[in-house]
Amino acid sequence: MAIPILLDDFDHRLLALLQDDAARTLTALGEAVGLSPSAVQRRITRYRKHGLLQQVAVLDSTAFPAVVLAAVWVTMERESVRTLNAFYARMRAAPEVQQCYQLAGDWDYLVIMATTSVGAYREAAERLFKVDGNIKRYETRLVFDTVKRGLRLPTQAPSARSRRRG
Amino acid sequence: MAIPILLDDFDHRLLALLQDDAARTLTALGEAVGLSPSAVQRRITRYRKHGLLQQVAVLDSTAFPAVVLAAVWVTMERESVRTLNAFYARMRAAPEVQQCYQLAGDWDYLVIMATTSVGAYREAAERLFKVDGNIKRYETRLVFDTVKRGLRLPTQAPSARSRRRG
DNA sequence: TATGAAATTCCCTAAAC
């Protein structure tokens, strides 16, 4: 889907910085990687045009004591293209669904949910995971504590990073 | 930890907008919620000072075909304060660990990992989840497909939103 | 105490090189 984009060392370092803090100025980014602000800007524009990067605000979940997080494992009864597409559409459309991954193994999907109460979670789960011809079984595990939360991706192997440093 | 912060309707709407796209200008945000750019800026500054919000870049994981995502369930042998703190510190320090949640039920923790190869995942898992006096058991499920990915939190009940609209 | 408007500063953007 996305057009392949070739990344050099500057790109990898910029993407790492931006994943930590996207509010930095082009000047600060340029100083960090050894590039002029204009060069940094051109690169970031390129990332955006390729749909590689989007800037979002991440809220501190502990600041919202009412928020209920839950992990749900799901297995499908039989995966016809039609029912699967419907499931995907439901996951993407539902504001309660934060993340949804297809897994290898006995469980087909992992879904991370976020709601404002256990009641709201129950409602959403019954609506989204109703056991019918599509979904065979699902299990809910409420989140007691958030140890770490982020979406950071490594864009190059750790060995390449340390090799370059050493 | 975080100082409680009282949020009004303007705040809820701003936080919703910012969670979708943190690159909007203060003017655009102000027009969307019916506030002057100055007022919007003051509120966002307040969120930042309270540690409520941070701006990050989220990368399109499909644009990095080499990236391997994995979900790991973990159970602890015996949860002494010392070993637990060590585990928490390890999770937070490891760049391969994206998310880590303590769960209700038979599995104690869910860990979402992101590495640049299956080899790198294996290395990281052996290092982070080594079965010893601390960790009893862990199971890995590789992610085949990402249906949805985000960290959006609802800051107020959906009923409150629709009630206000209707 | 929080607002909106105006003035200043700084940054982003798009040229030209």
Next chain:
DNA sequence: GTTTAGGGAATTTCATA
């Protein structure tokens, strides 16, 4: 890739309800 110039946004100040 850098440097430069211009427009625009963020930030501060100020008057106000």
